Amino acid sequence: MSTTIDVPKRKREIIDQAVIRFCGDSGDGMQITGSQFTNTVAFYGNDLATFPDYPAEIRAPAGTLPGVSGFQVHFSSSDVYTPGDSVDALVAMNPAALTVNLPDLKKNGILIVNLDNFKETDLRKAQIKVNPLEDHSLDGYRLFAVELTRLTRVALKELGLDAKSMDRCKNFFALGMCYWLYNRPMDSTTRWLEDKFKKHPQLVQANKLAMQAGYSYCEATEAFQVSYEIPPAKLAPGMYRNISGNTALAMGFVAASQKAGIPLFLGSYPITPASDILHELSMYKDFGVMTFQAEDEIAAVTSAIGAAYAGSLGITSTSGPGMALKTEAIGLAIAVELPLVICDIQRGGPSTGLPTKTEQADLLQAMYGRNSEAPIPVIAASSPGDCFWVALEASRIALKYMVPVILLSDGYLANGAEPWRIPNVEDLPEIPVLFETNPDDFHPYRRNPETLARPWAIPGTPGLEHRLGGLEKQDVTGNISYDPINHEHMVRTRAAKVEAIAQDIPDALPEGDASGDLLIVAWGSTHGPITAALHTQRGKGRRIGHVHLRHLNPLPRNLSEVIKRYKKVLVPEMNMGQLSMMLRAKYLVDAIGYNKIQGKPFKQSEIEDKIQEIIG
């Protein structure tokens, strides 16, 4: 470009943190825009948390309220625990997106809208009578109404694309604007485009041009008087990457398989929001990973049981409705005492419920949702990166104790992302696996006295031919037995085996105050907002502790003792009080539930308000 524009020096403000949300039609590419922005700020060294929020319909009618898709990124120069309660900058591609998302925009917040999409017809689709750009209803915000569609077309006119293809690049125009606004380079996204559309150089070119045009637009026009810079966060030293929960989970299982020295088998049936685990693992054929897209949820889990029987690390991944279908097979795995990890990426229910929205209401299903006495270890991830560690831990328990393990994650963790410190492979714990090979006096249910695990004798081993099954069996020999005393012994033994795991997990160590007025006990994806609220409230002088449970069955041995150190116990959950019920039953503690069932994570402010309500 040879023309020099005399750009007046504009202010660059250094700020600590910002929350930005991209929203538009589900066809507008908001998820891609959001993840590109995320990768760029992560690469720059900010701490961050994301919240992708999209409808269950692939493409609801364009321009309508139910079709709105959004992606929120909270990035900061200090620790980030949540995607942010409210938004500093909102990019709305159409009136419907504006209507749905405006309530979350802070007063005087930045609002970028696509002016080209505020015509009479667009307003009608969003059921808006008066154009909000003209009725002063947006006066309390810093509004930038930009002709995103027209300007993108102008930028791409040389490429000879049709109008539709050009319009598909307007999200990258908006992305370019945001890069300017937050002083971020475009090279990370450029690299991604070049890799993603390797075979379509024209698409690479078009999106690059649109993004650059958005950037230059801000540079050239004087609309934006200020740009912002958020310095890198002071994260613990090490190598980092950005990671989502489902990717972390998939990688955790590959790591477990490598550390255990046995092949990984995933049996799965596509279901939101768990499908990405299948997608990820199906790419790792170079690690010998076997992925089986089964005919249904039942075949998904039973094939994994078959693979485990044959000596693989058997995994199955699903969400609530799939868990319901797998119930009987999980009981079989408990009875035949084979290692297996069942991943439940929870979503709103009951039934089909809210497929793309988060919830943590499958805890009791995981704990008790089987016929008869069928105890099972249950563990839960607390952040996207934690999914990696939880996958390793679930595999470790399954293989060491010869039990199926339920791993709980949820839609918010699965699709949310955060910077993740990449561990050194050598530092990962070894997972010893020993297949039985000695035929002398072999018995399929002779137990390890410490773990109560039975031997793993896999088919193909000479001299160990034996029969397993769902019928009650005599301890030690494994022969079918209807003996009443033996049945009670087996029921108690299976329970004792799960209980024994308590000796093998860390004690509960509260964050914050070791004793005081309030203990918050929680699990799963509520970790972020609770941690953020804890910091703020302790800063105000309140004496609060927080135990975030990774192991939900068995619970840490010292939990009862920890609970007693506080005057009150608060249990925030995205359900009707399932952990509360377990704690009340087990410890006779007057746990106070704080329950939000809206398909959305808690806000930091909501937790803080609750804390103040309880302890003043």
Place this chain on the structure above:
Amino acid sequence: MTTATLPVYTRKDFQTDQDIRWCPGCGDYAILSAVQAVFADLGIPREKFVIVSGIGCSSRFPYYMNTYGFHTIHGRAPAVATGIKIARPDLEVWIATGDGDSLSIGGNHTIHMLRRNVGLKVLMFNNRIYGLTKGQYSPTSEIGKKTKSTPFGTTDRPFNPISLAIGSEATFVARSVDVFQSHLKDTLKKTAAHKGAAYVEILQNCNIFNDGAWEDLTEKDARSDNIVQLDHGKPLIYGKNRDKGIRMNGFDLEVVQLGNGVTEKDLLVHDEKHPRAAYAFLLAHMEQRPGFPTPIGVLRDWNDVPRYEDLITDQIREVQAKRGKGDLAKLLRTGDTWEVRT
């Protein structure tokens, strides 16, 4: 352990010390005995066999076979077995199942296992009744049948298991009868030799809840008039006096009386390798037509389809050959990474 010589077994080597808990006179005893005898002759190390079953009388089978055995849950044996076979393609995985287990609760797994051509052998014991739950009708019970759950007769049209298997693109489909020991053993040997998915319907009597389930076929004097035995390359002749045959008539079959100018040369010659599944389908449907015999033997044996587990293994090998074996440290560092220094 590597051995140059094939293991030598007798039927006894495949028997277990468990008491067999089928009713006295049950057709399952005959099937068990035939399977034990055939396994002993296959020259395959005993530890390589896995018998997987679901729920039902037939599904007790693994407990009586001195091999690896897995008695799973109702209908799911094909899915469990698929997992075993993907993980360990070297194992000989056989499924023991029944008409309820395989065609009712497990119908979905059965058809998918067949269309994938997983290298599993399915022995489906068809006694046209639910025995273990004491006498309700099954998906193969004849229409109008009076049972405990249908005191006025069933209103369900039954499945033809052979048609279902062929319709699911099964590469090996056969039928035999519990009491025809030599035919059964012969069929089992052919089953063992097939590489891909094999579906074998074994007509079996339940002398408690459906006695005489197949008596038109098994009564000595009726046998030859109601059954046509299929042998590859042989004409379809049957009848007490071997004077009846099956002939093609356009795109249909017809029963003909030999003599009066009709000779063996006019008859259909069985081709179990026929490239069109429609051929086996036409044979399978004979039993539903008045005046036609029920075919037994191998209806289809088609070895041109790769086994599912081999495709999976090959794909892994191909990717490993191209990319090298996976490096975990590299995997964890995929995408943009950045270093935070102290």
